[in-house]
Amino acid sequence: MRSLGVSLLLIAGASAIVDKFNNNLVFRSPFFDEPQFGHDTVALSRRTLQFTKRDQVPAGGFKDEKYPGFYVSDLSNAPFIWSSGVNFTHSVASGDPYDTSVILWTRAVPLPSSSGQLPDQSVPVCVSYKVFAESDLSGKPVDSGEAFTSYDVDWTVKVEATRLKADTKYYFQFTDCANPSVSSPVGSTRTVASSNTPADKVNGGKPMTLAVFSCSQYQAGWFNAYGYAAQNTTADIFIHLGDYIYESVGNGAKIGRAVEGRELATIHDYRQRLGQYRSDPDLQYAHQIAPWIVVWDDHEIANNAWKAGTSNSNDTAQGCTFSPSGACFTDRKLAGTRAYHEWMPIRQLDAKDQLRIWRNFQVGKLFDLSMLDTRQYERDITDLTYNRAVIDTLKDVPQRSLMGANQERWLLDTLSKSKNRRAVWRIIGQQIVFTQVVNLSGGINLDAWDGYRANRNRILDHLYNNQISNTIVLAGDSHANWVSDLAHANDTVNYDSATGRGAIGVEFAGTGVTSSSGTFTKGNLTDSMAVSAQYVNKNIDLQWNEGFFRGFFTLTLDSSALNATYYSMRNVTYRNLDAFASANFSVKAGENRISRPVAGGKVLSGALKYPAN
Structure with missing residues (x-):
């Protein structure tokens, strides 16, 4: 019987996975409330979470086949993701600037593993993003986060950067969660003035x-x-x-x-x-x-x-x-x-x-x-x-x-x-x-x-x-x-x-x-x-x-x-x-x-x- 601690760990992992799917707005548009037309992120997280079970059973009863690697053992903040590299194939983009937020976009396509394999539908790619006030990306990020993408959405990523100052220029970059040395080109964007600005x-x-x-x-x-x-x-x-x-x-x-x-x-x-x-x-x-x-x-x-x-x-x-x-x-x-x-x-x-x-x-x-x-x-x-x-x-x-x-x-x-x-x-x-x-x-x-x-x-x-x-x-x-x-x-x-x-x-x-x-x-x-x-x-x-x-x-x-x-x-x-x-x-x-x-x-x-x- 699975212990209560293991069950809670899996629940925490499931919640984190859902959050990272939801952070990628592509999974929720254009049909937010129409699961038959959109993407059910809870179902996607369950599909991904199946791979975490191998860490929760006795080794003696488990067939040790090749499986997607994970990036640390704490499933609550790092669920199973593709760890053989990604390619930011179409650079970066931004759009729809508000006074305190802007949409950031990229595409993160998984690279084949050393054996030539690509992830199956159950394995997401995880990307992180950071937004900076300086063009050299120095200092503390103004905003940051992580999001999943998968074959379901053509490996596209669309996130909302928030907590930004109005009428200000910013610089942003995406990286591979599993290997932060792999990064996208640096993009520049801006917010617009707040509505009451003269x-x-x-x-x-x-x-x-x-x-x-x-x-x-x-x-x-x-x-x-x-x-x-x-x-x-x-x-x-x-x-x-x-x-x-x-x-x-x-x-x-x-x-x-x-x-x-x-x-x-x-x-x-x-x-x-x-x-x-x-x-x-x-x-x-x-x-x-x-x-x-x-x-x-x-x-x-x-x-x-x-x-x-x-x-x-x-x-x-x-x-x-x-x-x-x-x-x-x-x-x-x-x-x-x-x-x-x-x-x-x-x-x-x-x-x-x-x-x-x-x-x-x-x-x-x-x-x-x-x-x-x-x-x-x-x-x-x-x-x-x-x-x-x-x-x-x-x-x-x-x-x-x-x-x-x-x-x-x-x-x-x-x-x-x-x-x-x-x-x-x-x-x-x-x-x-x-x-x-x-x-x-x-x-x-x-x-x-x-x-x-x-x-x-x-x-x-x-x-x-x-x-x-x-x-x-x-x-x-x-x-x-x-x-x-x-x-x-x-x-x-x-x-x-x-x-x-x-x-x-x-x-x-x-x-x-x-x-x-x-x-x-x-x-x-x-x-x-x-x-x-x-x-x-x-x-x-x-x-x-x-x-x-x-x-x-x-x-x-x-x-x-x-x-x-x-x-x-x-x-x-x-x-x-x-x-x-x-x-x-x-x-x-x-x-x-x-x-x-x-x-x-x-x-x-x-x-x-x-x-x-």
């Missing part, structure tokens, strides 16, 4: 810079924009508006960027694709040096996703319509969602709302950053090509929504609260172009806000009716650059395009990191600029358009002004840092429009509505 005191009184990205297709080019931003700007936070990965295969072999696997369908597929993207050295370095705030668009699951389908996989009353990937939409969405939460340094906010990634960050009284999900959450049916004529008849239906009622109410309430707490700026990070854009054939993109006009009008009405100033909308998705005043579509009575009078804010929409822009790249630069000139002439609110170059933009803001700089990468067919600033825009606090002359009347690519003579 705007002119945020970031130590210096302007704060956000680098904004979207649409990074691996096979379409090298991720030079990430590298340039990381090495040649002073960005405090990196923002990604979606299409971080693409589900398609394509052919990037001619530039050394062929993707692995097939069109994404299963959890293995999505993990493999995320892993390949994160192997890019420029993307790794950009994640290593600063915290990221991210949302998904459609390609994190599949093209033109909406709440019940995509362009090639839809669930119907009769069952699934199968895609070339071999999976129906519900399965793909579950697999893609889980893999995204494993691989991205993002928080899970609501245990009862598993798909919610829309969230708000209060950065002192300088700005609120509201990150939306206009794609996966509750988006009504979109343009799937074959149904375009039908969708065109629905674009003005009052109940039609990009966001779902819950998210829309939350956004409007967040905007009002931001004004009431006297934040200077309200920045809305979301996926698709908000302002109306009439294309060269006279049509509109029904997959953007133009296909959901009533939803757009409700947001604009809320801003106008409540006199909410200094709203900046960010957008990606289109693979081109668009800078516009925010006003109701086709309103030439209340809005003056020449002066910006009557606008209620500004939209900055960015091109892709690599994804092609189609119409704009069919000729040379001169041809592309001619296309842009047609766009700005056809659209009242649009002040600048450019689509020839791939790149990103930055926002630098303080309590008096916001400045946007658009960066163009000269060539993405090979790895390089050759780029230039193609245009600069300014918005003065309280003016709710782009400062005139727009971009100083001169840009290096694209077309302005009112260029300088």
Whole structure:
């Protein structure tokens, strides 16, 4: 009969194991309270604890087979773990900074033992993490802890570093619990100012810079924009508006960027694709040096996703319509969602709302950053090509929504609260172009806000009716650059395009990191600029358009002004840092429009509505 002391030891060991599984937030997201979809950490700990029993039985009655080693004999603080080494295969990352905490991420893959064996499913890898105030990791750690990972979550680790000071830079590193000499690269991150910090005191009184990205297709080019931003700007936070990965295969072999696997369908597929993207050295370095705030668009699951389908996989009353990937939409969405939460340094906010990634960050009284999900959450049916004529008849239906009622109410309430707490700026990070854009054939993109006009009008009405100033909308998705005043579509009575009078804010929409822009790249630069000139002439609110170059933009803001700089990468067919600033825009606090002359009347690519003579 097992002694009481041994039983208590096993109980203590089980509790410690559960804690270390729970410390890794990946095991609990995105389905905290849904064991059938998530990971039961109690069950995982029992599976691991089976190996501890060999230390609690008489040696004479035990078959002494090879087993996973342990790191000390006290099971309450060091349960059985893999002790043959780990490889931090994808460096480190951080994200979702608050004033006292930030998410830290890594991936710790077990190395084979001396006999060539790898751990079975019962054996976790243990990693420790430490956070320091100094770049050389000297002094006492500000925060530290241990967490388990396993094959169940693709060996990813996501922990929350806490007890941090607001508006402060930190440095962090992961190590192998079983061999502390094996460590990850050192990452740098930061917290943001507490919500009541005066705007002119945020970031130590210096302007704060956000680098904004979207649409990074691996096979379409090298991720030079990430590298340039990381090495040649002073960005405090990196923002990604979606299409971080693409589900398609394509052919990037001619530039050394062929993707692995097939069109994404299963959890293995999505993990493999995320892993390949994160192997890019420029993307790794950009994640290593600063915290990221991210949302998904459609390609994190599949093209033109909406709440019940995509362009090639839809669930119907009769069952699934199968895609070339071999999976129906519900399965793909579950697999893609889980893999995204494993691989991205993002928080899970609501245990009862598993798909919610829309969230708000209060950065002192300088700005609120509201990150939306206009794609996966509750988006009504979109343009799937074959149904375009039908969708065109629905674009003005009052109940039609990009966001779902819950998210829309939350956004409007967040905007009002931001004004009431006297934040200077309200920045809305979301996926698709908000302002109306009439294309060269006279049509509109029904997959953007133009296909959901009533939803757009409700947001604009809320801003106008409540006199909410200094709203900046960010957008990606289109693979081109668009800078516009925010006003109701086709309103030439209340809005003056020449002066910006009557606008209620500004939209900055960015091109892709690599994804092609189609119409704009069919000729040379001169041809592309001619296309842009047609766009700005056809659209009242649009002040600048450019689509020839791939790149990103930055926002630098303080309590008096916001400045946007658009960066163009000269060539993405090979790895390089050759780029230039193609245009600069300014918005003065309280003016709710782009400062005139727009971009100083001169840009290096694209077309302005009112260029300088």
